[in-house]
Amino acid sequence: MKYILALSLLVTGCASYEITESGRALRTEDQYFSIVDKNTDRTTKYSGLYNLLEMQAVVLNSEVLDAQVDQLTRFYLWDEPKIQDEKIKRDARLNKETELFLSFYTPNVKNDDLQKDTTLWKIFLDVDGRRYQGKVTRIKSPLAELVSLYPTHNRFFTPYALTFPVAMKSIEGKEMKVTVTGPVGSGTLNYNKK
Secondary structure, eight states: OHHHHHHHHHHHHTOSEEEOTTSOEEEOHHHHHHHHHHTEEEEEEEETTEEEEEEEEEEOOHHHHHHHHHHHHHHHOOOHHHHHHHHHHHHHHHHHOEEEEEEEEOSSGGGOOTTSTTOSOEEEEEETTEEEEOEEEEOOSOHHHHHHHSTTOOTTSEEEEEEESSOHHHHTTSOEEEEEEOSSOEEEEEESOO
16 A cells, blocks of 8 residues: 555656646646747847847747646636637637747837837848748736746846747748847847757
């Protein structure tokens, strides 16, 4: 009996998922953070000792969005109909466009205006020999929720959603390069680099 109890404690201690009250298996928070980290790239640009810009972005592919459903289910205790509804929305996003979460910092607040029509910044996605210009939206979600989804984001950075007019499903797994460029500086983020 002692061996069975010890074995069951060992197996439960090493579980690689969490079970909701409805019996759904969710990725652990550590697994979620690992998936986000794997799909994140960062860059910092300097002029001498001065920081011109710093940015990090998570590509919201199938793996990340699927893991986000688990993460949000854990936080908000979603029931099965809500989970299914979120998965339908996720699939629609993947079939329509490519999206990234961008955490952006530049020391001059006047230059932190990526979402404005009058911005001097240009944002491009290069994939499969084609270039797509991005649309930028400033995210207004609470900081606590953003940090729970994107653990390297913090209060000094501005959260943006970058969207590009190409279906993520059609380019998923391919080498991608995202460039943010303007008079202040230029930075490049690389994904699925071989």
